[in-house]
Ligand SMILES: Nc1ncnc2c1ncn2[C@@H]1O[C@H](COP(=O)(O)OP(=O)(O)OP(=O)(O)O)[C@@H](O)[C@H]1O
């Protein structure tokens with residue numbers, strides 16, 4: 001695997017691949033790699049000729065300095081992980097390389113960012129949008145892979161790609177879970193084993209929500225049930241549970257009008273903030 005820290009050197013190598021008509025896949029990450037990332041990287045390896053994994057803990061998407069400071073980092077382990085998967089290129093830029101000066105670009109996603117992650121993490125999607133736009137411009141991939149775990153992020157990236165006519169196919173890959181059902185996440189590394197066990201109840205809450213939807217319970221009573229269910233574990237502090245349209249992320253308040261919906265949850269387990277979701281097809 002080749003490792004690049006500089007944009008120009010990476011561009012040169014990729015221009016060379018492109019001149020040989022090789023298809024390029026991009027998997028953007030913030031490192032602390034796990035099986036969720038592996039599924040994206042494997043899919044890219046299967047569907048393209050050159051897989052570029054970017055590893056950059058993007059400071060401007062963190063609304064909470066403690067979250068940024070405690071974000072798990074282990075470059076050596078990540079390089080080893082990528083080598084074993086057969087990833088071709090790692091792009092691991094410094095903050096100065098990505099942001100030599102403050103950016104003048106500002107994004108505004110209207111209703112897409114007014115709920116859930118956008119509402120609870122002020123400025124988060126502006127930071128995600130800028131770094132992903134930069135990565136797409138730098139790598140110019142044929143395909144770019146993202147996880148359904150960050151569903152709102154995916155919908156926002158789709159919007160950027162449409163609005164800016166970026167020539168890339170986006171892939172939304174399914175959520176990889178631990179046996180307990182807990183969505184695998186880099187931040188899980190910060191949980192103790194008992195907290196990890198407790199965290200699996202976030203997925204159970206989503207399943208309970210789906211079951212209640214199937215039985216035509218109204219949305220406000222489902223929300224009450226979910227918060228009642230999670231209140232059993234004092235380590236869990238629910239931030240939101242929402243039922244939204246899968247494509248527009250608009251909140252749904254009436255089960256009759258719904259098509260494909262996503263049930264989305266965010267909660268603290270101890271001091272670690274986790275998110276998860278499931279899609280419910282009627
Ligand atoms: N369990 C998973 N299954 C599939 N894709 C995942 C999973 N976890 C993360 N991803 C995807 O991997 C990409 C990189 O995510 P990131 O590096 O932020 O990891 P993460 O585990 O989501 O970390 P955290 O949520 O703690 O920030 C994103 O597109 C994300 O949606």
Ligand SMILES: CC(C)(CO)[C@@H](O)C(=O)[O-]
Pocket residue numbers: 028029030056058061128131132150153
């Ligand atoms: C897409 C991303 C790598 C941008 O920093 C990040 O938000 C993530 O890991 O999901």
Ligand code: BAL
Pocket residue numbers: 061062150
């Ligand atoms: N996985 C989404 C990136 C973040 O939490 O900042």
